[in-house]
Amino acid sequence: MKICVVGAGALGCSIGGVLTEAGEEVWLITRNKAHVDAMNREGLKMRDGDQVRTVAVKAATSCAGLEPMDLIIVLAKSYDTRSAIEAAAPAIGPNTQILSLQNGLGHEEILAEIVGRERLLAGKTYVGGVMTAPGCITIGTSGKQTIIGELDGAISDRVQKVASHFNRAGLDTRVSDNIIGTIWDKLLINVATGALAGISGLPYGHLYAVPEIEAAALDAVAEAMTVAQANGIALSIATPRQAWEMASASLPFEFKTSMLQSLERGAKTEIDFINGSVVRWGERCNVPTPVNRTLVACVKGIETRQRHGVQ
Structure with a gap:
């Protein structure tokens, strides 16, 4: 081929x-x-x-x-x-x-x-x-x-x-035979850790040691699951905690999410296609997404600071 x-x-x-x-x-x-x-x-x-x-x-x-x-x-x-x-x-x-x-x-x-x-x-x-x-x-x-x-x-x-x-x-x-559901399953895993790691600057070992980060991650995933269900998406992930635990499975203490790696390079992130997607799909079906909307705002704030060299 x-x-x-x-x-x-x-x-x-x-x-x-x-x-x-x-x-x-x-x-x-x-x-x-x-x-x-x-x-x-x-x-x-x-x-x-x-x-x-x-x-x-x-x-x-x-x-x-x-x-x-x-x-x-x-x-x-x-x-x-x-x-x-x-x-x-x-x-x-x-x-x-x-x-x-x-x-x-x-x-x-x-x-x-x-x-x-x-x-x-x-x-x-x-x-x-x-x-x-x-x-x-x-x-x-x-x-x-x-x-x-x-x-x-x-x-x-x-x-x-x-x-x-x-x-x-x-x-x-x-x-x-449910690839859209599969895409959403992976999205939930990215929602769980990507933005929070990028904002905090923490690799997985430290990220998973902060109870407040865990709580925010579970809230972000719960929002995304509500949006998916409102749009008729069949998920295989059953709970927010399942996505949180899957995100770190078999990964080393020092692992960094791709969003954190992008921010460390001063590069643009994929936030619009991850947490931003949850916000857009939520708007389609009138499901509020305040946690994901806030995470998007924070990451875009970091991108803007880096782009303009603000110390």
């Missing part, structure tokens, strides 16, 4: 790297030129536990000159979704499928505007990845599930084919 990973940071390289090892033809696309140059020069170095494997990969800073792909995996930052899929145009042919594995909620609407809803597959992944240097990542694929599906819940041949290729590569992947 010809596969293009758009937004191939640490997570995209983890997925793309193991797919390459399994014999798939994979292109890793990222604007990080130093990372691209290192991968093309020395291969992608993937640390998995105590072992480091080097994989010869194909990497580029754009899709210019690529042939049409069978599958494009979108892992760009949420706020870059539109520009990323527009820039992927050379790799999109008549039969190309688009699979978003991004965090948060709302990417499918953006992608459908550009490429058509009929091309889209959606999913969530619990695979992890950390970039330690250009061309070097630490991967987290063992025991981490990826769930994909058709937006209408159909168990189609095409989505089963994608899952079979992922599974053959060692990516534990299943097909869901």
Whole structure:
């Protein structure tokens, strides 16, 4: 299968790297030129536990000159979704499928505007990845599930084919007939810790030691669950505490959420696609979301302070 990973940071390289090892033809696309140059020069170095494997990969800073792909995996930052899929145009042919594995909620609407809803597959992944240097990542694929599906819940041949290729590569992947519910389940986990870690500046070990943070997290998740239920979303997560506990499962004391990592770099966060999505969906059905609205305001305040250099 010809596969293009758009937004191939640490997570995209983890997925793309193991797919390459399994014999798939994979292109890793990222604007990080130093990372691209290192991968093309020395291969992608993937640390998995105590072992480091080097994989010869194909990497580029754009899709210019690529042939049409069978599958494009979108892992760009949420706020870059539109520009990323527009820039992927050379790799999109008549039969190309688009699979978003991004965090948060709302990417499918953006992608459908550009490429058509009929091309889209959606999913969530619990695979992890950390970039330690250009061309070097630490991967987290063992025991981490990826769930994909058709937006209408159909168990189609095409989505089963994608899952079979992922599974053959060692990516534990299943097909869901309720992928929108799956997306919301993952959203609840992000709602539990992302903004609170970003605002507090705390890694998980310290974050989970503060009772007031735990209480705020449970309130934020409870709001999100009420919004989901009001919109007819079938969740598998049954309680706010379940999302809170799932968020930290098997993660080290020093783990930092992606939102905290973004703020530490002075970069824009995905708050609009996480807690901000809860607020927007709440407005649709007149469900108040004061906790999530406050978390959005706090994160945007930090972004503004950083953007303008306010001390």
